Amino acid sequence: MFLVETIAQAWQSIRSHKLRTGLTMFGVIWGIASFIILVGLGKSTLKLFSREFEKVGKRMLVMWAGQSSSGLSGIKGGRQIRFTIDDVEAIKAHCPHVELVSPQIYTGYQETKYENEVLSSETFGLDVNSGVIRNLDVAKGRFINADDIALNRRVCVLGANVKEKLFGERESVGEFIRMSGIRFQVVGVLQHKGDQLSRVSGSIDDDQISIPYTTAQALFTGSKYFGMIYLQPRSLFDDKTVREEVRQTLALRHSFEPDDADALHFFGIAEMIGRVKGVAMGMEIFFGAASIITLLIGGIGVMNIMFVSINERVREIGIMKAVGAKSRHVFLQFIVESVFVTFLAGLIGVLIGCSICLLIGLFNLPRFVAAPVIDPFVMLIAFLTITLVGILSGILPALRASRMQVVEALRYY
């Protein structure tokens, strides 16, 4: 209850010095606003890049075959490892942390024709699961299914740009196109993904054509071997475990040492995001620290104004004490005032910071620049920091006030 009274008094004393208080608050306002904007920028950058990377597959882990550097049980080293569909089956059977696995057969650029339109499109032989692993979402029609695979069907799924270029506004599902002269029926069109920071090959997914991997083997590569397997761990944290499981499983089948770094190569979303996280964290810490320092300087301003205010109110402190205020009452009065000023400034800073974040979002930003996010956790940190700065700036002035001798304070002119 005393606190309520104290806050009311603090409000009154601030109101009686609007300009002075406002100018003092400026440092804190700017400190908090920049804190929110800059840390938000770090966070949004991380989000943007994570989202960009996830376009290629939200937990995608690519494995490609290398050369075994040493042999096992009498077999020579230096062999090129080649995958078969049996490897895929073995991974399914023996790697519990692998959620999905599929072969990917590269069939290069194919001359693609529909009526008078001709294109050169990168083409991949994929499996039923590939769509999920690589985030290839169907906009129209369907993706490659088990029957397509079993029957080596000459069907294809078009990337959004391929469809656009060949068909324009026209219906494509059910139509026939030619790839290097061979007729394929279009069974599906993929959703538009747009530009990608990370790709599985030279072209973006929108420019590619997917066909059943069995068809790709039969018509284009003419071999049961292939060089890449795509994996999806059960979670991003399983990335390491999955690599280990797969190495163990394939080492046995291909006779190489499980710890042979050259036999299998991996690259995954987990490590890409990890790298960006590192950069974004660094950004956040640096920006955060810079704005906290601004905030602390603002706090020194508040401390200064509190000293000024106390020197002007010596008589008042004398009166408070004469009518019964104890040291702690006086101390609290001025701490509350300091926290109040800082908090008010902080609140304004938060509002300004958030407004600027939202405002930036209204503009057409360049590629790979994201408007700062307004993060509740950052808000919490901001408010805790403000309160702390308020208390710290208030302690010395409040102590001075609470220690004044009542008689001297009463007769001070």
Add this chain to the structure above:
Amino acid sequence: MSSIDQYVVALRGVTKVYGSSDVEVHALRGISVGIHMGEFVSIVGPSGSGKTTLMDIIGCLSRPTSGEYYLGGKDVSRLNDDALAEIRNNEIGFVFQTFNLIPRLTALQNVELPLVYAGVPARERFRRAQELLESVGLAERIHHKPSALSGGEVQRVAVARALVNRPSLILADEPTGNLDSTSEAEIIALLKDLHDKGNTIIIVTHNPSVAGQAQRTISLKDGHVVSDLSKAPS
């Protein structure tokens, strides 16, 4: 003085020395005075004789350098600052020459202030402060700030504030020193009225006619009591 218990205020050999050892000012040089419950006492004396210093000690605003001070039978001469603050809050009402209201606060808030520190709930505070402001004739002025009131009105607010804690002792150090004669008369009438209702009042004054209103007049000079005269009740 047979027993300290019969007095509200009992001083024994109280001295007060200001300053450091090389520039000592002996403001009080051994004061022994006893004041009964319900007395109206005036303190007079030339400037610098120690009247304010004495009032400060009686009001627990400062401690004697030596000697003893019993307030309501309790030795308060060696208490710490917070304990003295509590006594001022509970037992003493001050009226100062310079009014000493907080300019930012309204009349009502100023009167409520002692109750805030006493931890009295807001409704009760408001009720008591309002009642007292009415009794000093300021019912229409309770939401005015001191700057919007005349000197006499400000001092009446101060009197209301002095009474709000129902103190056992009301101390007024030249309460009319900054007032015109009309306002002075009002304040003195107010204090007399309080005395008639049973309050113990000690007033410092330079004005002989004000001093004449009191039952008892203590004269100080150079930190000594030079006379202590009581009027026969009329």
